[in-house]
Amino acid sequence: MLRTTLGLAALVPAVLVVAACGAASTPAPAATRAPGGSGPDFTVTAKGIAYDGLAIQMEADKGFSIHFRNDDPSTVPHDIDIRDSGDRIIQDKPTIEGGRDVIYDFTGLPAGTYKFECSIHPIPAMTGTLTVK
Numbered sequence: 680m681l682r683t684t685l686g687l688a689a690l691v692p693a694v695l696v697v698a699a700c701g702a703a704s705t706p707a708p709a710a711t712r713a714p715g716g717s718g719p720d721f722t723v724t725a726k727g728i729a730y731d732g733l734a735i736q737m738e739a740d741k742g743f744s745i746h747f748r749n750d751d752p753s754t755v756p757h758d759i760d761i762r763d764s765g766d767r768i769i770q771d772k773p774t775i776e777g778g779r780d781v782i783y784d785f786t787g788l789p790a791g792t793y794k795f796e797c798s799i800h801p802i803p804a805m806t807g808t809l810t811v812k
């Protein structure tokens with residue numbers, strides 16, 4: 680009985696911390712999802728050293744593509760790399776300079792939560808969440 684009580688007491692603060700984090704954060708803007716067809720699945724634009732979409736949701740084991748635009752000055756390169764939950768780059772895409780756009784093709788991923796991030800600017804404004812279900 681004593682053991683059970685202690686276990687519950689230890690759990691309560693952790694639950695409170697999670698709830699507080701959830702309440703404090705606003706939902707990230709989702710990347711534009713293109714309508715079905717043969718074009719790219721998503722569109723992401725970088726401007727002012729920030730992505731315009733910070734959330735992408737994709738089905739498991741399904742390849743996808745992102746039409747990426749860099750609307751910053753030509754001297755400011757950006758890219759989109761994918762990192763796994765251990766923060767390792769698992770899909771590394773080349774940077775493009777400002778004023779250009781590219782279609783990045785990504786291979787399918789197992790279900791999980793990943794990050795997509797600019798390798799030049801790994802800051803919150805250029806770090807999104809890729810949810811694979």
Ligand SMILES: [Cu+2]
Pocket residue numbers: 728756757758797798799800805
């Ligand atoms: Cu960047």
